[in-house]
Amino acid sequence: MQNVFIKNIKHEEVISLADQVDIMSGQVVSKTLAQNSAVSITLFAFDKGEEISTHDSAGDAMVTVLEGTGRFTVDGVEYLLKPNETLIMPAKKPHAVYAQENFKMMLVVVFPQNKE
Incomplete structure (x- = not known):
């Protein structure tokens, strides 16, 4: 079986990223597409008024x-x-996300790698 690096999404098919995650009342919905020590790719759907409070990340x-x-x-x-x-x-800069209306986004985080 071939390794799959990007998951939870169809391969070799044209798709809409926004259609891959649904807005749910009172929630922040996330769908992980890739996660490893180098990179994280996640789709999010925010209901109006929902937020992710201030935090920081080791990666950009x-x-x-x-x-x-x-x-x-x-x-x-x-x-x-x-x-x-x-x-x-x-x-390492503090950041937060707030949905002033329903919205969807894709988040890509690139993490530092040891150069040893």
């Missing part, structure tokens, strides 16, 4: 909004992202 985090509008706060600075807009949240 890149968010791309797929539907709706999300408010991202990075080191105290707010950014409003609309569909097809991307923001890099640098490693």
Whole structure:
């Protein structure tokens, strides 16, 4: 059997990433597509008013909004992202996400690797 590095999504088929995760009332829904020591790729769907509180990451985090509008706060600075807009949240800087309306996003985190 061949290794699968990207999971929970169809291979060799054109798809809409936004269609791969559903908004659920009162929830933040996530779907992991890849997770290892080098990279994490996750789809998220936020119901209006839901949030991920302030935290930081060991890796650089890149968010791309797929539907709706999300408010991202990075080191105290707010950014409003609309569909097809991307923001890099640098490693070790505090950041948070808030859904001022229903929205979906893809998160890619690239983690530091030991160079030994």
